[in-house]
Amino acid sequence: MNYASTRDRKQERLYSLPEAMMTALAPDGGLFVPVVIPQINNAPLGQCSSFVEMAFEVLHPYFEDSELESSLPEICMDAFSFPVDLKQISPKTTVLELFHGPTAAFKDFGARFLASAMDRLLELSGQRRTILVATSGDTGSAVASAFHGKKNIDVKVLFPKGRVSERQRIQLTCWDSNVSSYEVDGSFDDCQAMVKQAFMDPGLRGLASANSINLGRLLPQTTYYYFASFSYALQAGRMPTIIVPSGNLGNCTAAFMAQIAGAPIERIVLATNANRSVEDYLEKGGFEPRASIQTLANAMDVGSPSNMERLMYLYPDFKDFKSQIKAFSVSDEEIRATIKAVYDETGYVMCPHTATAECVRRRDLGDREAIVVSTASPAKFNHIVEPIIGRQLMVPSQLESLLKRPCKAIAIKADYHELF
Ligand SMILES: *Cc1c(COP(=O)(O)O)cnc(C)c1O
Numbered sequence: 001m002n003y004a005s006t007r008d009r010k011q012e013r014l015y016s017l018p019e020a021m022m023t024a025l026a027p028d029g030g031l032f033v034p035v036v037i038p039q040i041n042n043a044p045l046g047q048c049s050s051f052v053e054m055a056f057e058v059l060h061p062y063f064e065d066s067e068l069e070s071s072l073p074e075i076c077m078d079a080f081s082f083p084v085d086l087k088q089i090s091p092k093t094t095v096l097e098l099f100h101g102p103t104a105a106f107k108d109f110g111a112r113f114l115a116s117a118m119d120r121l122l123e124l125s126g127q128r129r130t131i132l133v134a135t136s137g138d139t140g141s142a143v144a145s146a147f148h149g150k151k152n153i154d155v156k157v158l159f160p161k162g163r164v165s166e167r168q169r170i171q172l173t174c175w176d177s178n179v180s181s182y183e184v185d186g187s188f189d190d191c192q193a194m195v196k197q198a199f200m201d202p203g204l205r206g207l208a209s210a211n212s213i214n215l216g217r218l219l220p221q222t223t224y225y226y227f228a229s230f231s232y233a234l235q236a237g238r239m240p241t242i243i244v245p246s247g248n249l250g251n252c253t254a255a256f257m258a259q260i261a262g263a264p265i266e267r268i269v270l271a272t273n274a275n276r277s278v279e280d281y282l283e284k285g286g287f288e289p290r291a292s293i294q295t296l297a298n299a300m301d302v303g304s305p306s307n308m309e310r311l312m313y314l315y316p317d318f319k320d321f322k323s324q325i326k327a328f329s330v331s332d333e334e335i336r337a338t339i340k341a342v343y344d345e346t347g348y349v350m351c352p353h354t355a356t357a358e359c360v361r362r363r364d365l366g367d368r369e370a371i372v373v374s375t376a377s378p379a380k381f382n383h384i385v386e387p388i389i390g391r392q393l394m395v396p397s398q399l400e401s402l403l404k405r406p407c408k409a410i411a412i413k414a415d416y417h418e419l420f
Contacts, residue, residue, distance in 0.1 A: 110217030247300030
């Protein structure tokens with residue numbers, strides 16, 4: 001399998017999987033995409049006895065003829081070391097719980113897979129890399145946790161002082177050995193600017209990126225869409241509609257790739273918070289990035305979603321794009337009301353991101369049956385959820401063990417020279 005840039009429609013320059021994973025962004029500024037999306041053969045999938053086995057089956061074509069082909073089974077075992085749950089919580093709502101990994105959000109799937117794959121590639125070539133990641137919360141902890149203890153990679157996490165929640169701060173600073181945390185006297189934008197400057201500094205070598213545009217994070221996110229749609233179709237006798245809480249659009253791009261590959265998915269619907277750049281595109285055509293707006297579902301506060309470029313690559317014709325992709329925006333008030341309604345009706349507690357998807361199911365899909373993708377544990381957002389439902393949430397065991405670890409952060413000014 002070869003990979004090409006989204007900006008090279010004729011696919012004149014081809015890249016290997018390791019090249020795509022190690023560089024993240026194509027030299028022409030585009031994002032890496034597979035030259036074809038391999039069609040899956042349903043028969044072997046029906047015989048898989050576990051999620052890991054199914055993940056291997058669907059990812060294998062992407063790894064064919066690469067240096068990583070023979071280690072794919074171990075990478076899958078290493079990365080997907082926690083359960084994926086498909087839970088029916090009411091007659092109309094089945095929740096796909098993706099938050100049982102070490103940092104209690106779906107980003108564990110992509111980050112752990114990339115960490116395992118990258119570490120193996122570096123081992124094979126005898127090299128070392130340093131990963132720089134700027135975070136406003138969720139991504140940094142998933143990346144730190146996933147790369148912690150890897151032999152050939154160091155991680156430097158940058159977060160803005162005083163602008164992350166107490167629980168987020170602990171999850172960003174409870175690491176040691178190859179992971180260091182930097183508390184930057186500045187904003188999230190300052191942190192991001194520092195990372196960009198470091199990457200442009202020709203004097204600095206051996207830097208790598210683990211951000212969400214990396215193909216090594218995208219591919220593993222397709223796996224749970226096969227799992228969910230096959231399980232649902234088998235049980236219900238029909239294909240599901242899947243609603244994906246979306247920000248940077250990586251998670252929903254993976255869902256579309258699974259659908260194009262032949263997974264039994266009727267329709268994919270995007271739920272966004274008040275950041276409505278996708279909705280505006282669908283209404284007007286012509287994509288315009290915007291400044292991001294702060295909302296209760298803060299991991300989706302993205303004004304200029306980077307994976308839009310991949311979606312437009314998959315559906316280059318605007319008419320086609322419009323017929324395949326539906327997106328609906330949800331306000332903070334509706335997020336609160338949905339968390340409350342679901343709790344009152346079923347006893348189930350949703351995080352604010354998940355609630356955007358359930359709101360779309362009720363409000364925009366005529367209360368139709370659907371799979372609602374749950375991207376994070378509500379316990380990560382206890383400060384928002386607890387006052388709405390009027391009770392305290394249990395802390396999941398994996399979060400509890402993180403919250404007990406000793407913390408260490410290095411305070412620095414917003415200047416990237418202080419990182420090296
Ligand atoms: C990152 C994140 C999202 C958004 O996913 P994208 O792939 O960026 O669209 C949604 N919910 C949670 C909890 C997240 O951490």
